[in-house]
Amino acid sequence: MGWEHVTASDVFAFAMIAVIGASFGVILVLFISMKRHAGRRDDQVDELLREIHLEEKELARPVPKAETIVQPWERQADWWKDDEPS
Numbered sequence: 001m002g003w004e005h006v007t008a009s010d011v012f013a014f015a016m017i018a019v020i021g022a023s024f025g026v027i028l029v030l031f032i033s034m035k036r037h038a039g040r041r042d043d044q045v046d047e048l049l050r051e052i053h054l055e056e057k058e059l060a061r062p063v064p065k066a067e068t069i070v071q072p073w074e075r076q077a078d079w080w081k082d083d084e085p086s
Contacts, residue, residue, distance in 0.1 A: 070076075
């Protein structure tokens with residue numbers, strides 16, 4: 001192939017293909033690295049995540065109604081039902 005037939009637009013196209021190939025190569029290297037390191041899990045991180053999950057379950061537990069304190073000046077939630085004639 002003679003260089004006399006290569007134009008500036010051809011060089012630009014070849015450069016763009018090279019950049020696209022390099023970017024796909026970087027993405028491929030990232031995926032390979034993630035796959036290799038996915039098998040090596042840290043036990044301390046797993047234990048911490050387990051503790052956080054248990055704490056969230058403990059906080060999400062509903063509070064029993066017996067523990068709610070009603071102050072003397074507060075009305076019951078259904079106070080309006082008592083005033084209706086039968």
